[in-house]
Amino acid sequence: MVTASLALFFALQTGVGSPPDLNGFWSNQYTPNLAQALGHEPPYTPYGLERWKNVDTKDDPTGKCLPVGPSRAFTAPFPFQAVQSPKMMAFLFEYQTIYRMVYLDGRPHPADIMDYPEFMGHSIGHWEDDTLVIDTIGIHERSWLDTAGHEHSGQLHLIERIQKIDDNHLKYTVTYDDPVFFTEPWSITRTFTRGKSTDRVMTYSCEENNKDVEHLQSNKKSQ
Amino acid sequence: MRRHLLAATGLCFTVLIAAAPAIAHHSFAAEYDRTKPIKFSGKVTKVEWMNPHIYFYVDVKDEATGKITNWACEGAAPNGLYRNGWRKESLKAGDTVSVDGWRAKDGSNLMNAGSVILPDGRKVFAGSADDGGPAAR
Numbered sequence: 001m002v003t004a005s006l007a008l009f010f011a012l013q014t015g016v017g018s019p020p021d022l023n024g025f026w027s028n029q030y031t032p033n034l035a036q037a038l039g040h041e042p043p044y045t046p047y048g049l050e051r052w053k054n055v056d057t058k059d060d061p062t063g064k065c066l067p068v069g070p071s072r073a074f075t076a077p078f079p080f081q082a083v084q085s086p087k088m089m090a091f092l093f094e095y096q097t098i099y100r101m102v103y104l105d106g107r108p109h110p111a112d113i114m115d116y117p118e119f120m121g122h123s124i125g126h127w128e129d130d131t132l133v134i135d136t137i138g139i140h141e142r143s144w145l146d147t148a149g150h151e152h153s154g155q156l157h158l159i160e161r162i163q164k165i166d167d168n169h170l171k172y173t174v175t176y177d178d179p180v181f182f183t184e185p186w187s188i189t190r191t192f193t194r195g196k197s198t199d200r201v202m203t204y205s206c207e208e209n210n211k212d213v214e215h216l217q218s219n220k221k222s223q
Numbered sequence: 224m225r226r227h228l229l230a231a232t233g234l235c236f237t238v239l240i241a242a243a244p245a246i247a248h249h250s251f252a253a254e255y256d257r258t259k260p261i262k263f264s265g266k267v268t269k270v271e272w273m274n275p276h277i278y279f280y281v282d283v284k285d286e287a288t289g290k291i292t293n294w295a296c297e298g299a300a301p302n303g304l305y306r307n308g309w310r311k312e313s314l315k316a317g318d319t320v321s322v323d324g325w326r327a328k329d330g331s332n333l334m335n336a337g338s339v340i341l342p343d344g345r346k347v348f349a350g351s352a353d354d355g356g357p358a359a360r
Contacts, residue, residue: 063249077303094302147250202302209273211295216253217328 019127020164022082022089025195031075033148034176037188042150048181055149058216061142065206067119068096069143070136070158074172075190076147081201089125089132094201102134113138117154134160145176153180168194255335259326267318268293272301272311279314279336281322296322296336314339314347 035041044052062068068076078095087105102125113122114137121139125132136158145152157177165171170192177185251257265283277298284291298304314320321340327333339347 057250057253060249060253063253078300149250199306202305203274204300204302205274208275209271209278210275211278211297212249212254212276215327215329215331215333216249219252 019084019132020130021084022132022162022164022170023084025079025081025199025201026170026192027079027195028074028076028192029190030077031188031190032146034071034075034146034150034188035148037190038186042176042181042186043183045179045181045183048178051151051181052149055151056218057149058218060147060149060216061144062096062147062206063212063216065096065210066142067098067140068093069119069145070100070121070123070139071145071152071174071176072143072147073098073100073120074160074174074192078204079195079199079201089134092201094204096206097204102132109135109137114154117141119143121156121158128161131161131163134158134162136160151181152176152178155180159185162192165191251335254327255325256328257325260323261326261334262321262323263294264319264321265294267314267316267320269316270311270314274302275300277301277304279339281320292332294322295331295333296324296339297333298336298339309347314341320347 031037041052042048062072073080073091073093073095076093076095078093080094081092083090083092085104087103089102089104091100091102093099098120100120100123102123104125104127106126107124109122109124110116117138117140119140119142121136123134123136125134127133137156139152139154139156139158141152141154141156143152144150155178159175159177161171161173163171163173171189172192173187173189175185175187176182263281263283265281267279268282269280271278277300279296279298281294281296282291283294319342321342322334322336323338324334324336327335341347
């Protein structure tokens with residue numbers, strides 16, 4: 001009895017059994033082209049390969065100030081703030097001033113999420129020991145996976161694992177599962193680095209002075 | 224001396240490209256042409272410290288004809304520049320600068336600035352990154 005009480009006391013004191021604290025300002029590892037991070041092109045289906053060969057970079061959704069999507073938010077050269085509570089993890093992204101909410105309260109995805117996709121998708125998560133596992137579906141197919149123009153279908157299923165390596169580094173592994181674009185799931189791993197104590201996420205307004213849109217050129221020779 | 228200056232400039236250029244805040248707002252290749260580098264010197268006429276990219280404008284004189292052309296130079300996002308220590312006043316109207324970068328594909332007087340150097344050799348904000356997308360292949 002005494003031993004059990006002592007064990008509980010020390011567990012509470014040391015946080016054993018509690019998820020790690022991910023709160024704070026974190027910098028992404030810029031990954032403009034997922035294929036470069038993977039070391040080769042993803043395992044395309046014939047349809048996925050055709051889409052990659054024909055993607056038109058002038059149609060970049062973020063060039064038109066559309067939301068960045070869940071994949072690109074974590075690979076863009078902009079930081080984010082993690083705000084953690086027992087029932088929710090929120091990621092506040094500087095890029096496009098947008099957020100992701102990851103529900104940790106055990107709820108399922110909405111039954112109709114595939115009929116009402118969102119640019120950032122719908123995310124639920126849970127802890128596996130020291131790792132936050134995020135499951136995201138219902139991602140609007142207009143979003144891109146990266147700046148290079150890797151696209152996806154509405155069937156995209158993202159599985160992300162975030163593990164706190166030390167106080168200043170998070171290991172981020174994302175798996176892309178999309179049977180329309182890829183023959184099998186594939187993953188990349190990146191590192192998020194904690195910012196300085198004075199760093200802050202700042203407002204990013206794509207519309208403030210977006211002069212790019214009038215200069216974006218099609219890469220299609222036939223046009 | 225000139226050789227040293229060129230070498231130093233090349234080094235600065237390389238360092239800036241490697242360490243520069245990157246473009247994410249759009250594919251580099253959708254707007255700029257890596258095969259069309261451009262370099263010029265001139266006087267800054269205006270600086271726009273705004274999202275999603277900073278712009279500064281440079282009057283460039285054609286020494287042969289005397290004609291002055293105003294070039295728009297695109298840089299990185301102001302938030303990242305701020306975190307890296309740059310401020311609006313780091314480059315201001317009236318400064319003379321040497322700019323290295325790449326021309327816009329549409330042939331307008333727009334370029335992406337890879338490096339910006341003041342006459343005293345100080346490098347000021349700029350940045351871009353290639354992304355390997357289809358248009359770059």
